[in-house]
Amino acid sequence: MKRNLPSISVSVKLHIVIKSPLDSLYRSDYNYDMITIREAREDELLKAGELWSDFMRFNGRFDNSFAIKEKAKDIFSKEMLEKFPANDYRLAVADDGGKLVGFCFSYISRKPKYFKIQRFGFIGDLYVTPTHRRQGVGKDLVKDAMNFFAKHRVSQIELLVAVKNDTAIKFWESYGFNQLLTWMYKRI
Structure with missing residues (x-):
């Protein structure tokens, strides 16, 4: 859904995220006054766990290997709390007027x-x-992750995508990611 918004100057665009290689991909037709990308607060980790559970249920459409336990959101939130705050981990959230509508978990490995x-x-x-x-x-959220990685001066970024999730594969390829491995499994 496109929104007709007034033009936003470059200086306004850059106040949200530190300049990164993705700046050339910046959308000028997006209302950034409504959604803020920022680091999650400790009190938001449970909500982030709920979003993560939604994400795993979404991935479950592609393969039941993504099936999660009943209390998975609590386990995820506890793991994030153990890492929170840590210099080499980042849990960024998309905040739409106080409602979390997305997240990106990135780390240095x-x-x-x-x-x-x-x-x-x-x-x-x-x-x-x-x-x-x-x-x-x-x-x-990707720009935020790229800025986090630039701060840590890493030369390569990796991620995993469900092989049947063509939309996600195209999304990541649009940012210059290439397929490296095929992660395989066999149930026994």
């Missing part, structure tokens, strides 16, 4: 010592509620 690339950024989860999709919210 390490590869085994025999690889040239040691430290890398990892986007663990990105989710936007169905009512807020295709409005630039996901893009801004």
Whole structure:
């Protein structure tokens, strides 16, 4: 859903997120006064857990390997609380007037010592509620993650996508991500 909004100057656009390689992808037709991308507060971790549970149910449409326990949102929230706040983890949220409508969980990880690339950024989860999709919210959450990774000076970012989620694959490819591996499984 496009919104007809007045023009926004570049200086206003940049007040939300530190300049990043994605600035050229910035949407000028999006109302940034309504949705703010920011780090989650400790008191919002349970709500972030609810969004994460919605995300896993969404992924469950592609494969039942994403099935979650009844109290999964509480477990997720507890894990986030254990990491909160941490310099090498970031849980960004999309706040629409006090209502969380999306999140992105990013962190710095390490590869085994025999690889040239040691430290890398990892986007663990990105989710936007169905009512807020295709409005630039996901893009801004990605920009936030990119800024987090730039601050930590990583040279590579990795993530996982459900192989049957063509929409998500196209989304990530639009940001220059390439397929690296195919993660396979077998039930026994």
